[in-house]
């Protein structure tokens with residue numbers, strides 16, 4: 001049912017805790033606002049849920065005193081995902097009460113399902129989310145869990161073993177925990193009215209109300225940050241996940257001269273006694289640069305994505321190709337560091353137009369001028385460029401891409 005996109009799915013992140021177990025070691029800062037790879041712990045699961053295609057809303061529950069810390073976490077997120085984010089709501093006196101406040105707020109958008117997640121579990125694998133949605137097709141709720149591998153002992157308060165407990169069928173419950181929205185709301189309302197205060201997760205609240213909860217294999221990376229040792233583990237993992245690598249791509253292009261009165265190079269129209277012929281605007285420099293970026297990403301070339309046989313690119317402004325390559329880079333979490341373009345021709349002279357070309361590329365690429373190099377050379381009158389039959393362009397693009 002929930003994999004069907006006609007259903008609305010919401011994520012509810014409970015981030016209202018005060019982190020008492022981290023205590024003074026962490027300067028009193030709640031663990032969900034600790035630094036993790038240069039951003040807050042909370043922003044990690046927020047980003048995962050905001051980027052998950054079948055999740056339409058993300059609701060966070062915070063402690064009323066933590067609004068500034070929450071705003072800092074939001075500042076760590078990719079701006080294009082933010083429209084899914086609902087305004088935070090304040091938590092209550094217990095985790096159960098905090099979750100109930102979040103569910104109440106979500107009633108305004110009437111989701112069909114909700115994933116309830118502990119903010120202190122920063123690493124949510126999208127495959128787990130997908131697995132939970134599948135399990136919800138046959139259950140009222142579904143949670144990820146780890147089958148207990150260690151032998152279990154019950155001990156006395158004095159540290160002596162009382163008995164060995166069978167680990168048969170025992171699982172450690174993790175989050176996110178997925179539920180049909182109407183079911184979890186009704187179960188929470190019943191729990192609020194009961195005398196029980198021993199609910200430690202949302203699945204137990206649904207179990208108590210008679211609902212069925214499925215369990216799917218969880219992951220050790222869903223580990224909850226409770227102690228300083230947990231935080232150190234998470235920081236090492238975050239560092240690995242955010243590691244970037246430098247890549248260099250190259251591009252080369254040639255266009256022949258035809259009858260005309262101007263050429264377009266790096267998006268700048270330069271008066272000349274000829275034009276460059278080609279299917280698009282024949283901006284040989286932008287074509288080489290587009291191929292350089294695609295090369296760095298390892299995603300084909302300009303002809304793969306914009307076949308010359310396709311009539312819609314006839315006379316096209318080549319900025320379309322360059323922006324597409326840039327989009328492909330950004331989709332992989334990459335960023336452009338530097339570009340270097342060499343134009344090879346006798347005429348026109350490039351020098352007088354270099355500043356305008358740089359300015360145009362700054363605007364298109366979002367780079368500062370010191371990260372853009374435009375050079376020109378002749379071939380000493382040798383070859384096709386020397387005979388003024390056309391213009392060649394070479395380009396390199398240096399990019400930073402996530403390593404993992």
Ligand code: MG
Pocket residue numbers: 253254255278282283284287
């Ligand atoms: Mg070309």
